[in-house]
Amino acid sequence: NSTPRPGRVVVIGLGRFGSSLARELTAHGSQVLGIDSRAALVQRYADDLTHSAVADTTDETALRQLGVPDFQRAVVAIGTDLEASILTTALLVDFGIPHIWAKATSRQHGRILERMGAHHVVLPEHEMGERVAHLVTGRMLDYIEFEDDYAMVKTLAPAGAIGVPLGESRLRTQHGVTVVAIKRPGHDFTYATADTVVKRGDVLIVAGRTSAVETFADLS
Numbered sequence: 225n226s227t228p229r230p231g232r233v234v235v236i237g238l239g240r241f242g243s244s245l246a247r248e249l250t251a252h253g254s255q256v257l258g259i260d261s262r263a264a265l266v267q268r269y270a271d272d273l274t275h276s277a278v279a280d281t282t283d284e285t286a287l288r289q290l291g292v293p294d295f296q297r298a299v300v301a302i303g304t305d306l307e308a309s310i311l312t313t314a315l316l317v318d319f320g321i322p323h324i325w326a327k328a329t330s331r332q333h334g335r336i337l338e339r340m341g342a343h344h345v346v347l348p349e350h351e352m353g354e355r356v357a358h359l360v361t362g363r364m365l366d367y368i369e370f371e372d373d374y375a376m377v378k379t380l381a382p383a384g385a386i387g388v389p390l391g392e393s394r395l396r397t398q399h400g401v402t403v404v405a406i407k408r409p410g411h412d413f414t415y416a417t418a419d420t421v422v423k424r425g426d427v428l429i430v431a432g433r434t435s436a437v438e439t440f441a442d443l444s
């Protein structure tokens with residue numbers, strides 16, 4: 225059966241990273257095939273995932289038997305076993321799967337996976353370490369950096385932003401940041417408009433250049 229299966233994801237390796245990812249995908253409505261060579265792990269997550277299988281994913285025949293070549297999206301969540309990670313990724317690339325994510329445990333590992341043809345390489349430990357660094361030194365409650373030095377932060381409203389409608393607060397010209405959303409204590413987040421008046425204790429989601437949002441968060 226060679227019909228594509230959009231909306232379905234094959235997750236290879238059900239360690240901490242792969243199992244969390246697979247369960248999150250399932251919770252958000254994706255159909256997930258989880259594969260691991262360890263039967264005990266597969267058994268543990270069998271009830272949480274749409275399909276699960278015990279297999280060595282460096283074995284092309286095993287992958288074909290499981291219908292892996294028909295998937296549009298695949299995640300290689302094998303980390304420590306470098307050889308298995310690389311061989312599995314190479315097979316998925318040979319199958320022509322159009323969206324392959326692969327987890328790397330080091331930058332060198334990541335470069336190899338990119339050269340093999342993985343479309344997205346994630347370095348969970350490195351990326352989380354960098355992200356937490358911004359939370360430790362700054363006053364941010366949460367932080368996400370995109371490419372090209374652009375970031376979004378969750379931060380308490382600084383004194384200068386309180387009591388005036390956002391349209392008059394000149395945050396964009398003075399600080400180079402845009403308030404995207406706002407949360408009153410005890411309420412849900414709502415999007416921010418020019419009429420929104422910020423109160424003490426409000427939590428803001430702010431977007432802008434990394435240095436600008438960092439400086440802004442430090443004002444709070």
Ligand code: ADP
Binds near residue numbers: 265279280301302309
């Ligand atoms: P984590 O840090 O997320 O727990 P690990 O690298 O420790 O990541 O776990 C990756 C998982 O990948 C393990 O459960 C391991 O059994 C599985 N795995 C490793 N090699 C293969 C392989 N050749 N085929 C299938 N699964 C594999």
